[in-house]
Amino acid sequence: MTGGTLVTGAAGFVGSWLVPALQAAGERVIGAGLPGSSPQRPPDEWVELDLLDFARLRRMLSDKRPDRIVHLAALASPVLAAREPLAALRSNYRIVDGLLRAARDGAPDARLLLVSSGEVYGYRPPHSPPHAETGPTNPHTLYAATRVAAERRAQLAQARDGLDVVLVRPFNHTGPGRGRDYAESSFARQLARIERGRQAPRLRVGNLEARRDYSDVRDVVEAYRLLLERAESGGVYNVASGRARSLRSVMEHLIQSSTVRPEVTVDPELYRPHADDRTESCGDPRRLRELGWSPRYALEDTLDELLDDWRSRG
Amino acid sequence: MTGGTLVTGAAGFVGSWLVPALQAAGERVIGAGLPGSSPQRPPDEWVELDLLDFARLRRMLSDKRPDRIVHLAALASPVLAAREPLAALRSNYRIVDGLLRAARDGAPDARLLLVSSGEVYGYRPPHSPPHAETGPTNPHTLYAATRVAAERRAQLAQARDGLDVVLVRPFNHTGPGRGRDYAESSFARQLARIERGRQAPRLRVGNLEARRDYSDVRDVVEAYRLLLERAESGGVYNVASGRARSLRSVMEHLIQSSTVRPEVTVDPELYRPHADDRTESCGDPRRLRELGWSPRYALEDTLDELLDDWRSRG
Numbered sequence: 339m340t341g342g343t344l345v346t347g348a349a350g351f352v353g354s355w356l357v358p359a360l361q362a363a364g365e366r367v368i369g370a371g372l373p374g375s376s377p378q379r380p381p382d383e384w385v386e387l388d389l390l391d392f393a394r395l396r397r398m399l400s401d402k403r404p405d406r407i408v409h410l411a412a413l414a415s416p417v418l419a420a421r422e423p424l425a426a427l428r429s430n431y432r433i434v435d436g437l438l439r440a441a442r443d444g445a446p447d448a449r450l451l452l453v454s455s456g457e458v459y460g461y462r463p464p465h466s467p468p469h470a471e472t473g474p475t476n477p478h479t480l481y482a483a484t485r486v487a488a489e490r491r492a493q494l495a496q497a498r499d500g501l502d503v504v505l506v507r508p509f510n511h512t513g514p515g516r517g518r519d520y521a522e523s524s525f526a527r528q529l530a531r532i533e534r535g536r537q538a539p540r541l542r543v544g545n546l547e548a549r550r551d552y553s554d555v556r557d558v559v560e561a562y563r564l565l566l567e568r569a570e571s572g573g574v575y576n577v578a579s580g581r582a583r584s585l586r587s588v589m590e591h592l593i594q595s596s597t598v599r600p601e602v603t604v605d606p607e608l609y610r611p612h613a614d615d616r617t618e619s620c621g622d623p624r625r626l627r628e629l630g631w632s633p634r635y636a637l638e639d640t641l642d643e644l645l646d647d648w649r650s651r652g
Numbered sequence: 653m654t655g656g657t658l659v660t661g662a663a664g665f666v667g668s669w670l671v672p673a674l675q676a677a678g679e680r681v682i683g684a685g686l687p688g689s690s691p692q693r694p695p696d697e698w699v700e701l702d703l704l705d706f707a708r709l710r711r712m713l714s715d716k717r718p719d720r721i722v723h724l725a726a727l728a729s730p731v732l733a734a735r736e737p738l739a740a741l742r743s744n745y746r747i748v749d750g751l752l753r754a755a756r757d758g759a760p761d762a763r764l765l766l767v768s769s770g771e772v773y774g775y776r777p778p779h780s781p782p783h784a785e786t787g788p789t790n791p792h793t794l795y796a797a798t799r800v801a802a803e804r805r806a807q808l809a810q811a812r813d814g815l816d817v818v819l820v821r822p823f824n825h826t827g828p829g830r831g832r833d834y835a836e837s838s839f840a841r842q843l844a845r846i847e848r849g850r851q852a853p854r855l856r857v858g859n860l861e862a863r864r865d866y867s868d869v870r871d872v873v874e875a876y877r878l879l880l881e882r883a884e885s886g887g888v889y890n891v892a893s894g895r896a897r898s899l900r901s902v903m904e905h906l907i908q909s910s911t912v913r914p915e916v917t918v919d920p921e922l923y924r925p926h927a928d929d930r931t932e933s934c935g936d937p938r939r940l941r942e943l944g945w946s947p948r949y950a951l952e953d954t955l956d957e958l959l960d961d962w963r964s965r966g
Contacts, residue, residue, distance in 0.1 A: 427791045431800060435788060474749055477741045483797045486745060490804030497811035 340403035342366035342382065343566070344448075346389060346437075347411030349375040351515050352453075356408065356559040357381050363563060368402055370411075378515075390428060392436040399444030406566050408451045409437060415519045416457060417608075419481035430484035431491070438495040449502045451566055452492045456509035456551065456578060457482040461616040464549055464582070468622035471507070471574040478616075489574075496572045504569040506562065508577040509621045513555035513640050514647035521608075522552070522588050523644060529596040530648035539600040541593070544608030546586035549618040551578045554635030561631050568629045578621025579633060588641065595642050654717035656680035656696070657880070658762075660703060660751075661725030663689040665829050666767075670722065670873040671695050677877055682716055684725075692829070704742060706750040713758030720880050722765045723751060729833045730771060731922075733795035744798035745805070752809040763816045765880055766806045770823035770865065770892060770935045771796040778863055778896070782936035785821070785888040803888075810886045818883040820876065822891040823935045827869035827954050828961035835922075836866070836902050837958060843910040844962035853914040855907070858922030860900035863932040865892045868949030875945050882943045892935025893947060902955065909956050 343360055347353045348369030358379045360367050369381030370389075377384060385402075389395055389411055412430050413419055419426035434452065441450055459469040460476035477483040489505055496503040516523040521544060531537035561577045569575060593599065623631070657674055661667045662683030672693045674681050683695030684703075691698060699716075703709055703725055726744050727733055733740035748766065755764055773783040774790035791797040803819055810817040830837040835858060845851035875891045883889060907913065937945070 423794060423797075424792060427797055431797065432788070432790055474746070474753075476746055477801070478738060480737060480794050480797065483737075483741055483745065483794065483801055487791070487797055487801035487804060490801060490808055493808050494804055494811060497808060 341405050342368050342402070343406040343408065344368045344370060344402065344404035345381065345408045345410060346370045347409070348381055349377045350410060351517060352511075352555060352559060353410050354378040354515055355513070355555050356410065356562060359556075359559045359563055368404060389433045389437065392440060395436060396440040396444050399440050403445055404448050406449045406451070407441065407445070408453070408562055408566070409434070410453050412453065414455070416479050416481035418519055419484065420479065423480050426481060426484050430481070431487045434488040435491055438492060438499075438501065441501060442495065442499045446499075446501065449504065449566060450492070451504045451506060451562060452488070453562075454485045454489050454505055454507050455482070456507045456576060456619055456621045458485050458489065458507060459619065459621075462618050463616050464618045466618055466620070468551070468578065468580050468620040469576065470622045471576055471625055493572070502571045504565055504571070505574040506565060506577060507574065507621065508558055509551035509553065509579070509619060511553045511555050511558045511577070512644055514643050516555070516644060521585055522592070522641065525589050525592050526641070526645045527648045529592055529598060529600070529645060532598045532600050533596060533649070539598060541589070541600040541602050542605050542608070543585070543589060543602055544605065545617065546584065546589060546604065547617050548585050549582040549620070550585065551580070551582050551620040552588070552637050552640070553577060553579050553633060554637075554640040557633040557635055561626055564629055564631050573625075575626050576621035576623055577626060578623045579637070580621065580623050582618050582620035583637065591638055591641055592645055595645055655719050656682050656716075657720040657722065658682045658684060658716065658718035659695065659722045659724060660684045661723070662695055663691045664724060665831060666825075666869060666873060667724050668692040668829055669827070669869050670724065670876060673870075673873045673877055682718060703747045703751065706754060709750060710754040710758050713754050717759055718762050720763045720765070721755065721759070722767070722876060722880070723748065724767050726767065728769070730793050730795035732833055733798065734793065737794050740795060740798050744795070745801045748802040749805055752806060752815065755815060756809065756813045760813075760815065763818065763880060764806070765818045765820060765876060766802070767876075768799045768803050768819055768821050769796070770821045770890060770933055772799050772803065772821060773933065776932050778932045780932055780934070782865070782892065782894050782934040783890065784936045785890055785939055807886070816885045818879055818885070819888040820879060820891060821888065821935065822872055823865040823867065823893070823933060825867045825869045825872045825891070826958055828957050830869070830958060835899050836906070836955065839903050839906050840955070840959045841962045843906055843912060843914070843959060846912045846914050847910060847963070853912060855903070855914040855916050856919050856922070857899070857903060857916055858919065859931065860898065860903060860918065861931050862899050863896040863934070864899065865894070865896050865934040866902070866951050866954070867891060867893050867947060868951075868954040871947040871949055875940055878943055878945050887939070889940050890935035890937055891940060892937045893951070894935065894937050896932050896934040897951065905952055905955055906959055909959055
């Protein structure tokens with residue numbers, strides 16, 4: 339059987355939400371994940387594949403001939419990327435390069451939705467206007483540099499090889515299932531542990547003045563689904579709320595929703611590397627809204643669900 | 653007056669050799685450098701310009717309308733780039749992005765020689781075959797990632813905006829005037845200081861097993877001159893000797909050429925970050941040789957001149 343939508347990173351956080359969302363819309367989904375991983379939501383077909391095995395990747399694309407590819411697989415945490423630059427470069431640049439070569443040879447007509455990051459714009463002083471897609475990229479971290487390199491590589495594949503590439507730049511997103519390496523999820527996890535007496539009543543946090551643009555992961559996967567249908571070929575789309583929130587306000591909401599009132603300890607080790615005093619990252623979602631996207635989740639509700647999720651993860 | 657060849661980074665190490673080489677070939681050279689810098693070899697016209705000032709850069713290109721642009725300005729040391737990632741991203745990616753936008757608007761017919769780096773290929777186990785331009789890029793350092801991002805951006809400008817871009821990937825190069833942040837130059841500097849009794853007879857070195865492909869800076873600028881004339885538009889060209897030498901052999905030659913026999917102290921702080929056990933970087937110069945390039949300098953002579961140069965810098 340050929341055709342359908344291939345989702346890489348299908349066993350990851352966003353993949354776990356995207357796979358059922360596509361299925362609910364009537365799509366046949368082929369999920370790909372690392373050998374040994376297993377999808378939380380079963381796709382119609384499951385493929386175990388190390389994306390760095392370019393020969394196998396090429397064969398897989400030639401065999402399956404997907405109509406659409408959503409490339410989620412990445413080392414998606416700027417903090418982890420700074421700790422493991424080689425792994426970040428392999429995951430975020432080298433694999434995109436290999437995927438584009440394999441798609442050119444094995445699935446040249448597929449629409450390829452390449453998930454990049456709002457981090458490519460860099461940081462600005464608080465209360466700057468949101469980043470529009472027409473503005474310059476200005477990577478401030480190794481993570482952002484790997485994403486910029488991959489974006490340019492993908493645009494080159496569009497311009498030179500005629501691939502149908504859509505670039506998407508999600509800003510921060512979260513929700514039930516988010517891993518602990520992201521600030522808001524770390525706050526929620528710690529609060530759930532403090533509630534159970536499994537952690538002393540001290541909340542360890544990084545730079546609370548950082549201002550980020552948060553969306554619910556379910557609104558993000560709805561954006562990806564829409565973009566597969568409606569995006570302009572070669573287009574670049576932010577996925578963002580358009581509103582920056584300080585991590586302090588995120589933390590305060592979570593503390594209010596918890597049953598505890600811990601002491602807050604700022605740990606400079608948790609600061610994002612090289613963010614200096616420009617701490618805001620906020621995206622303009624106008625282009626995406628023009629395609630009909632409209633977010634459904636309020637951040638406060640998402641954070642409450644995230645806290646409940648950590649309580650239930652035990 | 654319009655036309656001529658614009659050289660950015662004209663006051664730097666390679667610029668100091670390129671400017672007179674172009675002039676000797678009958679070219680009119682406009683040199684650009686940071687405000688406060690001054691060219692060691694005076695170009696026909698000198699422009700002080702912060703390349704991050706994109707409005708001024710655009711005006712300058714529209715005014716001067718150069719026929720050719722050689723973009724040398726960069727943070728060109730992988731070691732410094734690892735220490736100052738933000739500066740490296742600004743210098744090596746953001747400025748290229750701005751330069752390509754400015755060229756599109758102000759000098760769309762200029763040939764643009766963008767100097768990248770052999771580092772984009774990453775490192776391999778010793779005695780691997782040299783890297784050819786057709787092989788994949790595999791950045792192992794932040795420095796290499798900034799270069800890959802810039803290369804893809806430039807290829808996009810070629811494919812999408814119709815700019816005449818040539819990419820050049822020099823491997824290691826050295827010669828009189830080389831700064832002290834490069835291993836071979838640091839060795840030569842230390843030996844000159846030990847000879848004068850200004851440093852205790854201990855040579856501080858990094859990873860001596862690293863294997864690099866060295867050319868003389870004069871052969872490198874001759875390659876750039878040739879590429880401006882003869883390169884295929886959109887082409888990518890290594891500048892390399894095709895032969896990997898261990899830093900140990902480079903050090904041993906310099907010690908032999910010096911009048912001292914210092915103790916050698918290996919300092920892991922001087923190791924290139926994230927190079928792990930794949931230590932070789934070596935380029936295949938075939939494409940460049942097919943254009944008529946033939947290097948004139950033997951590495952041993954270059955190293956002796958570098959040592960003499962440090963002796964005379966006092």
